[in-house]
Amino acid sequence: MRQYSADLTPPWKKPKPVPEVPAEPGLVVEEPGTGFCGAVIRCEAGTVTLEDRFGKHRVFPLEPRGFLLEGRVVTLVRPSGAAPVRPTRTASGSVAVPGARARVARAGRIYVEGRHDAELVEKVWGDDLRIEGVVVEYLEGVDDLPSIVEEFAPGPDARLGVLVDHLVPGTKEWRIAEAVTSEHALVVGHPYIDIWEAVKPSSLGIAGWPRVPHGQDWKTGVCHALGWPSENTGAVWQAILKRVGSYKDLEPELLGRVEELIDFVTVGGGA
Numbered sequence: 572m573r574q575y576s577a578d579l580t581p582p583w584k585k586p587k588p589v590p591e592v593p594a595e596p597g598l599v600v601e602e603p604g605t606g607f608c609g610a611v612i613r614c615e616a617g618t619v620t621l622e623d624r625f626g627k628h629r630v631f632p633l634e635p636r637g638f639l640l641e642g643r644v645v646t647l648v649r650p651s652g653a654a655p656v657r658p659t660r661t662a663s664g665s666v667a668v669p670g671a672r673a674r675v676a677r678a679g680r681i682y683v684e685g686r687h688d689a690e691l692v693e694k695v696w697g698d699d700l701r702i703e704g705v706v707v708e709y710l711e712g713v714d715d716l717p718s719i720v721e722e723f724a725p726g727p728d729a730r731l732g733v734l735v736d737h738l739v740p741g742t743k744e745w746r747i748a749e750a751v752t753s754e755h756a757l758v759v760g761h762p763y764i765d766i767w768e769a770v771k772p773s774s775l776g777i778a779g780w781p782r783v784p785h786g787q788d789w790k791t792g793v794c795h796a797l798g799w800p801s802e803n804t805g806a807v808w809q810a811i812l813k814r815v816g817s818y819k820d821l822e823p824e825l826l827g828r829v830e831e832l833i834d835f836v837t838v839g840g841g842a
Contacts, residue, residue, distance in 0.1 A: 593650035599816035642774035678729035725755035732832035735760040769825040
């Protein structure tokens, strides 16, 4: 007699299998129901404890398809021999220093082009910056850069680093950056039109960032193309930022520029 399966669910309605990932200490994941993103610090029978960048702890059940890892749905499972330890890496990938106090702020500064840029740098490099005593501020526009540099008066003990969006040779922004660059002032740029674009599409569950016609507001065009609400791009950015758990969610072109600025500002000079 022919045997039939008791499961009569049509194949196209069955959920696709997702990978099982051991909840190893330090693994950064997001619980999509709450948007809570953090590193695994403890995994016990049936539950996992996450710690976010503010040190807040949340306990979640180990349910199938219950978490996002680099934007992809996964099932966390208890690793063999799991032990409760704190993350050994910061969101930037640096070695974590448990209990380290923030250093007194240096005279040197890093400026970025806009509030969204500053929030992203804080989320990924915040721990590193506090240990190094580096303060991040933001520009309202590159046009303000010459007056800021003049007022700041960078020197050997007060270096100035600047991160500029979409820094392309030959543009007005490029000429301004060239004019203010000196031995103690470094201006670097990434190739992206907006800092949103520096977040990997895979971390957001999209195939790629859409092309926006020249002359159209980029953020508005992106929202229209992806079906995101365009009336409040600030809220859209906060949703994007929640998907960034570590440096792994960012494009390498941005990572290299930020690391370059941190190194530049922290070389020489005291607190």
